[in-house]
Amino acid sequence: MCRSLEHLSNTCLERAKELKARFGSFLLKQELNTMGHSQKTDKLMLEDRQNWSFHDLLAHKEGQCAFTTFLSLEYSEENIAFYLACEDYRNTKSSSKLCSKARKIYEEFICSDAPREVNLDHETRAISLKNMEQPTLSCFNLAQSKIYSLMEKDCYPRFLKSAVYQELIT
Structure with missing residues (x-):
């Protein structure tokens, strides 16, 4: 495990590793579908994510994990x-x-x-x-x-x- 991510929750770490390793929207869509979200809910969540402020990004688990992944790629996590x-x-x-x-x-x-x-x-x-x-x-x-x-x-x-x-x- 990356030493610099050790303060994050296990769930977030798993999510960040997943995003970093695969970088595919397929996994995000697949995960949302397995959680029982409808296409209408998926579309609403997509619109929300497109309008996130920085504060919103950090307040949402998915956004926080994606941002953490990005920072790790920039070596500034x-x-x-x-x-x-x-x-x-x-x-x-x-x-x-x-x-x-x-x-x-x-x-x-x-x-x-x-x-x-x-x-x-x-x-x-x-x-x-x-x-x-x-x-x-x-x-x-x-x-x-x-x-x-x-x-x-x-x-x-x-x-x-x-x-x-x-x-x-x-």
């Missing part, structure tokens, strides 16, 4: 992995787990020479480090919003022109 790790962190219910989860995210994505270092400016890194002193659910909000903006303004327009996206909407 650390961005979506970081974004999703922050989402998971923000949904942490146990305050006793905040510190260890925060440390893991910081060490994996933010600190200098992190294994999956994301592209953040020095000030954002410093703020994230300062927030690590007493982690709260919002300690990565600034860093996450910077990566979200980077993906939305840089990666998403390229995704819309990609074969991955074309297969998603056909």
Whole structure:
């Protein structure tokens, strides 16, 4: 398994592998048909996918998986992995787990020479480090919003022109 996709759910990983390996709309259509969707529902879903904003794309499992596949092809899947790790962190219910989860995210994505270092400016890194002193659910909000903006303004327009996206909407 690709080390950089390990934070994604098993279902999403399986879906991303499937899309990456086959790149065919046949699999998408076949999967939808086996799930019992009618052609009318398929057409509605197709129209929805064609009108997805970046926010919508990340909110839908299928869109998120396709975008993850695209980023892995561009060797920048650390961005979506970081974004999703922050989402998971923000949904942490146990305050006793905040510190260890925060440390893991910081060490994996933010600190200098992190294994999956994301592209953040020095000030954002410093703020994230300062927030690590007493982690709260919002300690990565600034860093996450910077990566979200980077993906939305840089990666998403390229995704819309990609074969991955074309297969998603056909």
